[in-house]
Amino acid sequence: MNKLLNFLFMTSLVLTTGNAIANEPLIGSWQGNLAVSPTQSIALIFHFTQESDKLKATLDVPIQHQYGLAFNKSTLESDQLSLALDAANIQYQAKIIDGELIGTYSQGGFKAPLKLKPTTTVSKRKKKVQEVTDIAPYTIEQVSFPNTVDGHTLSGTFTSPKGAVKAIAILLSGSGPTTRDADVFGHKVFAVLADQLTRKGIAVLRFDDRGVGKSTGDFATATSADFATDANAAYQFLATQVRFKHSKIGFIGHSEGGLIGAIAAANNQKIDFFVSLAGPGTSGGQILIDQSYAVQKIRGLDSKKLQESDKVQRQIIHAIENGISSDELVTLMTSLNISQAQAETQSKQMTSPWFEFFINTNPKQYFKKLTMPVLALNGALDLQVIAKQNIDGITKAVDPLLLTSKIYPQLNHLFQPAISGLPEEYSKIDITFSEQVSADISQWIKALN
Structure with a gap:
C-alpha cells in the first residue's frame, strides 16, 4: 500500500501553463534537500523544460527510485514559482532570489522550507530485467x-x-496516485504483469487512476468506493464492445486494489472472475496495526518498545x-508522546475521507x-498485508465452492x-513480479468454465 509507505507519490504528465520568455530562468535542473524530520532529509531534483509556450515541471526522488513525477500545475509569474501535484496534494511555492529558488514545500499537513540550486547532476531510472525491451508479440x-x-x-x-x-x-x-504502469520503488509493476499475462494469452486493461496521468x-477526495466505480467503468467499456461479447472479463486487484475489486464485483454480478493480489481480508484498521507491528519487529525493535508502539x-x-x-487526534497523539509537528501533519492525513473509509x-x-x-494470493513475506490473517478473512467470507x-x-x-x-528491499530486487504467480493466474483464468 504505497500511500502508507511513500513520503512522495507518483503521477505523470498533465497540462501545464506558463509563458515562454518568463520561464527561461528556470529551464534546467534544480536540486535541494528536504528536511522531513530533525534527523532525516531527502534529496529532490526538479526539472523544468519548455514545451511551446508552456512550462513543464517534473520531480525526481532518487532515494525512493521515483523519477519524472509531473506537476499538473506549473506557473512562473515575475519571479514567483508555483507548482502543484494535486493527486498527491503536493505544492511548492518559491521565489527566485540571487539565482536560487527559496520557498516552501508542502504535502498534506506537512510543510517545510526548501531551497533549490541549479545542478548538472541528473539521476536516471534503470530498467529492471523484466521490463519489455523488444517488440511485444501482441497488440497494444x-x-x-x-x-x-x-x-x-x-x-x-x-x-x-x-x-x-x-x-x-x-x-x-x-x-x-498510480499510473497505468504502477511505477513504484523503481519498478513498473503493472506494465510487467500485463506483459506476462498477455504473453500467456490473457488480455489486460490497465489505466491511470482518476486525476493521474492522462x-x-x-x-485527492476519492475513497475506495469511488475507485470501485472506475473499475466498473472499465468493465462497461469492455463489455459493450462487440468484439468481446464472448470474452470473460474480471478484475485483478493489488493491495487496496483488492478491496476496490471486491466492492466493484459485489456491485456488479456480471464480473466473471476476481483475483486478489495481497488484498485485504480484514479491516483497514487491523491491517495497519498488523503492518506496523510486523515491520518494526523485523527491523529489530526490542520487545518492550514493540509492545508500547x-x-x-x-x-x-x-x-x-x-x-x-x-484537532482531537492531535491532542491524543501529543499525549502519547508524539511531537506536535508530527501529530498535526499525520492527523490531517488520518482523518481524510480516504483514510477514514479504509480504516472502517x-x-x-x-x-x-x-x-x-x-x-x-499472498506472499508469505508480505509485511504490509499479512498473508495468514488476510487470506483467512477472505476464506471465511467467500463461498468455498468459489x-x-x-x-x-x-x-x-x-x-x-x-x-x-x-519495503526498503523492493527497489533493490531486480525481479518486478514473480513469473510463477502470473503463470498461476493465467492458468486459473483459462480453466474457468
Missing part, C-alpha cells in the same frame, strides 16, 4: 473511457494476444474508528456478496523474491 492499444457516475474520463493501455480474446483482466492499483477527475497504534486507530476529529471498512461485507470465482487461495513462500507484498519482506 491506447484507450480512454468515461466514468458516467462521477463524470470523468479514464485513460489506459489495452494489450491483447493475437487471435480471439477469451479472457480480459482489468488491473486495479493499490493506494496512492485520466481526469479528482484523486503497538499500544499507541491501537489507541490511534480505534480513535479514528470512533470518529475523532483532526471490513472487506468481508463485500466478499460475502461475490458470486464469481475468486483467486486470493474460492482458490495460495500463499507463496519467500515472496513479498509486490510478489518479488525477498529476504526479509521489508
Whole structure:
C-alpha cells in the first residue's frame, strides 16, 4: 500500500501553463534537500523544460527510485514559482532570489522550507530485467473511457494476444496516485504483469487512476468506493464492445486494489472472475496495526518498545474508528508522546475521507456478496498485508465452492523474491513480479468454465 509507505507519490504528465520568455530562468535542473524530520532529509531534483509556450515541471526522488513525477500545475509569474501535484496534494511555492529558488514545500499537513540550486547532476531510472525491451508479440492499444457516475474520463493501455480474446483482466492499483504502469520503488509493476499475462494469452486493461496521468477527475477526495466505480467503468467499456461479447472479463486487484475489486464485483454480478493480489481480508484498521507491528519487529525493535508502539497504534486507530476529529487526534497523539509537528501533519492525513473509509471498512461485507470465482494470493513475506490473517478473512467470507487461495513462500507484498519482506528491499530486487504467480493466474483464468 504505497500511500502508507511513500513520503512522495507518483503521477505523470498533465497540462501545464506558463509563458515562454518568463520561464527561461528556470529551464534546467534544480536540486535541494528536504528536511522531513530533525534527523532525516531527502534529496529532490526538479526539472523544468519548455514545451511551446508552456512550462513543464517534473520531480525526481532518487532515494525512493521515483523519477519524472509531473506537476499538473506549473506557473512562473515575475519571479514567483508555483507548482502543484494535486493527486498527491503536493505544492511548492518559491521565489527566485540571487539565482536560487527559496520557498516552501508542502504535502498534506506537512510543510517545510526548501531551497533549490541549479545542478548538472541528473539521476536516471534503470530498467529492471523484466521490463519489455523488444517488440511485444501482441497488440497494444491506447484507450480512454468515461466514468458516467462521477463524470470523468479514464485513460489506459489495452494489450491483447493475437487471435480471439477469451479472457480480459482489468488491473486495479493499490493506494496512492498510480499510473497505468504502477511505477513504484523503481519498478513498473503493472506494465510487467500485463506483459506476462498477455504473453500467456490473457488480455489486460490497465489505466491511470482518476486525476493521474492522462485520466481526469479528482484523486485527492476519492475513497475506495469511488475507485470501485472506475473499475466498473472499465468493465462497461469492455463489455459493450462487440468484439468481446464472448470474452470473460474480471478484475485483478493489488493491495487496496483488492478491496476496490471486491466492492466493484459485489456491485456488479456480471464480473466473471476476481483475483486478489495481497488484498485485504480484514479491516483497514487491523491491517495497519498488523503492518506496523510486523515491520518494526523485523527491523529489530526490542520487545518492550514493540509492545508500547503497538499500544499507541491501537489507541490511534480505534480513535479514528470512533470518529475523532483532526484537532482531537492531535491532542491524543501529543499525549502519547508524539511531537506536535508530527501529530498535526499525520492527523490531517488520518482523518481524510480516504483514510477514514479504509480504516472502517471490513472487506468481508463485500466478499460475502461475490458470486464469481475468486483467486486470493499472498506472499508469505508480505509485511504490509499479512498473508495468514488476510487470506483467512477472505476464506471465511467467500463461498468455498468459489474460492482458490495460495500463499507463496519467500515472496513479498509486490510478489518479488525477498529476504526479509521489508519495503526498503523492493527497489533493490531486480525481479518486478514473480513469473510463477502470473503463470498461476493465467492458468486459473483459462480453466474457468
